[in-house]
Amino acid sequence: MHDSFQRLLTFSGPEVQALGAQASLGELVPPERSQFAHLVRHFLARFFNHETASPDGDAKTRLVQIAFVAGIPPLLVAVYLWPVYHPFPGWPIGTRLVGPPPFWVQANHHFFFVVYSFAVVGIATVFEWDLFFPDLIDIFVLTVLPIPARRLFSARVAAIAILVAGFLIDTGCLAALVMPLATDPPSLPRLVFAHVASVLSAGLFASALVLGVQSVVLALFGERIFRRFALAAQGIAVTAFTVLLLFFPVLSEFTRDLLQSGSRNVFFFPPYWFLGIYQRILDGRAAQPIFTNLARCGVFALLASVALVIAAYPVAYLRRTRQLLVGANARSSQSRFFNGLLTPLNRAVARTPVGRAVFHFIGQTMLRVPRYRIYLVLYGGVGLSWVAVTVLRLRVNHQQLHFSIDPDGLRASIGLIAFWIVAGLRTTFTSAGNRQGAWIWQMTHGDPPVFTTSLERAEAAKRWVVLASVAVTLAMLGLLRVYAPLEILAGLSTAAQVALAIAFCALLTDLIFLRSDTVPFTGVSARQQSNLAFTVLGYFILLPLVMVLSRGFAIWMERDIRNLGVTIVIVAVIHLWLRKLSQDHLRLYCSEPAIEEADEQTYRPLGLMS
16 A cells, blocks of 8 residues: 555554665655645644644544544445345345335435435534634734735635535545445436435535525624624534434435425425435436425525525625724623622532632633533534434324424433533533643642542532533423423422432432542543543443433332432432542542642643743
8 A cells, every 4th residue: 555545544654664764765855835735734724623623632533533423324324225225035124025115215215315414514514613714813823924815715715615525525425335236226327426416415505504604694793793693503503403313214204295295395494405306316307396396496505505605705704804803802791791690609509618719710711711612502402402302203294294292202301401411511621622720720729639629629510510400401391391291290290300300410410520530621631531432332321321211210200209209319329329439539539649740731831830
């Protein structure tokens, strides 16, 4: 394998060679790149090397992980379609006839690839949209260099195009290599062209829609107004795209009925437009009229969204640059409002000076650093999508799609909501990308601190998480109960749901923060860093268990009020046991010797060391 291609796959340098072998290679001549090429590479590197995408600074590893996470699912689905299109009697289970599946089953297979590209590329665009426009680093560093403004603009546009194209190829074109072998289509060129055209169009429309709306808002209202709604918009967008992806199995059951119903509502659902493009190209003139009409909507929407980006992005870019230069990003009074709410809460809940300091530090840092709020928004969006899939039930009645609240789904969602809130706060608190606040705690309390101080810090952080998670969980539960059936609105059911919400928030906080020994936002120690794969595996194991326990205990407590008392006792015992385990861990942590190597890394950048 050629060395350059091998380095592309492994992201590592060549093997170590002897000095004589290196001398025989001659002088190393770096490749000549233009200023434009350097700028494009710089902007591309920032997409994966900023604090939110790669808090540990290992952008190459994060890039490989993102590529695999985005590209493997459609490729595996295409592989798994082979036994569906090549069955033999008895396999897959329930198969009686040998032959390709019916038309609408094949349409649903095509629909998956369209929905996947639409959702994943949309989520990626939302996640990176802060870097699509210049920031203070660009203004203070790049604009003072001898670089024409037009070249800066064109290099950023090229980097955005490469990023979106990479996600489009990753999510759509890999499966096209397997689809012909898996499905044995009557016309191979038609299938490949239909798959690539529709999937790329769906992803490109989602990306252009997000970027176009962002550009229009920035161009019309400016940066200061946009920032007030940016986090909420990110959360809504992530929730919508994730719900669409998770709801695909449900939507696929109603695709045939909805498209054959003649309802005009199907024309307001963008993924159906690109399914129409898929079927129109694949079937040609024999395609059903509904697919032809949907394909026309898809082509028009795609051209309109791209035209919107072309028209609005330059205006938004110039206005964003001008506002950064003149300092239009005035400090919002929002933090003062929240500080007024947090101050009495700190005094009421945190009764020790160390506890009040931790409470105040969490509130101030959470409100000041946008990256931490983005973490919470992303976790909240994914959590809301899971809750929606768990609670909502769809049905088609009189050619209309109706929603309803499932009682068992609402019971299971209590633990689900608490889980995502606590997990999101854990990820935010232990983010390793910002250790600027660690020095003050090390100077005042030592590293490691004495056991009593460490215990007060840990208990204060957990108390903050419990209060926040209980407030959000009860608020979400109250919102869901507005549309819930009457069978779960009785007095005992309400008491059981409230008690269960508090219990899950407390126990999940004890469990997820069991080995936490640092102050939030001051970084995570090496012994606490874990492999991403094992973290995801832990979520897949713990999340179903939480949902099952939430539903089971809710039903059990609703039967008899004595069961409610027994549950409270069980929760108290488990809480005390987990608290003892946490104290044992803190006692062991405080008995360890201080790490002297960390002093230079902490104090020298602050100018506190000679």
